[in-house]
Amino acid sequence: EAGVAQSPRYKIIEKRQSVAFWCNPISGHATLYWYQQILGQGPKLLIQFQNNGVVDDSQLPKDRFSAERLKGVDSTLKIQPAKLEDSAVYLCASSGPDGVYNEQFFGPGTRLTVL
Amino acid sequence: LAKTTQPISMDSYEGQEVNITCSHNNIATNDYITWYQQFPSQGPRFIIQGYKTKVTNEVASLFIPADRKSSTLSLPRVSLSDTAVYYCLVGEDNAGNMLTFGGGTRLMVKP
Numbered sequence: 001e002a003g004v005a006q007s008p009r010y011k012i013i014e015k016r017q018s019v020a021f022w023c024n025p026i027s028g029h030a031t032l033y034w035y036q037q038i039l040g041q042g043p044k045l046l047i048q049f050q051n052n053g054v055v056d057d058s059q060l061p062k063d064r065f066s067a068e069r070l071k072g073v074d075s076t077l078k079i080q081p082a083k084l085e086d087s088a089v090y091l092c093a094s095s096g097p098d099g100v101y102n103e104q105f106f107g108p109g110t111r112l113t114v115l
Numbered sequence: 116l117a118k119t120t121q122p123i124s125m126d127s128y129e130g131q132e133v134n135i136t137c138s139h140n141n142i143a144t145n146d147y148i149t150w151y152q153q154f155p156s157q158g159p160r161f162i163i164q165g166y167k168t169k170v171t172n173e174v175a176s177l178f179i180p181a182d183r184k185s186s187t188l189s190l191p192r193v194s195l196s197d198t199a200v201y202y203c204l205v206g207e208d209n210a211g212n213m214l215t216f217g218g219g220t221r222l223m224v225k226p
Contacts, residue, residue: 106158
């Protein structure tokens with residue numbers, strides 16, 4: 001079974017520019033998560049979708065970050081405008097109704113560098 | 116949300132058993148305990164999950180005492196490839212639940 005796909009794998013931008021990340025979850029997985037992982041820290045959940053609805057986005061900096069999951073499948077996370085402190089790895093994960101509770105399958109991540 | 120506390124880092128040698136303990140004093144009745152492993156430049160990977168007593172799979176064992184205020188991940192006979200960060204998470208299986216990754220425990224396995 002194919003895993004969670006993310007693109008691009010790496011992105012370098014200057015501050016105040018905009019950037020978008022794409023995620024394709026495992027087929028059939030209803031729940032999709034976006035995490036931000038700053039170097040040396042654990043992943044921080046930004047937003048959680050159940051199908052195409054937002055379950056929780058309390059930690060998403062909504063003045064600059066936005067995310068959508070059209071048709072309950074693929075998702076995009078956008079940052080506009082980017083700040084230096086947004087440099088991090090952005091991880092996408094998905095989970096389905098089957099299997100163990102809370103088992104999330106993570107993609108390889110997108111490493112963002114803001115100069 | 117139940118907060119978790121883990122050691123920041125641990126060192127071990129190949130072939131030894133490693134035990135990583137996680138404290139979660141405020142665990143709720145419906146919460147499960149889940150451990151993830153993360154290698155550099157990769158996303159976290161599920162290792163094991165449990166609710167109480169002991170759970171064992173092909174990778175690890177998870178020991179949970181009766182009061183459930185802590186849990187111990189046991190890795191038998193570690194190898195160099197077990198060098199990674201290990202995260203303990205506490206939460207329930209609910210679409211509305213937000214799991215929180217702490218800082219994790221950096222395990223270094225030496226030859």
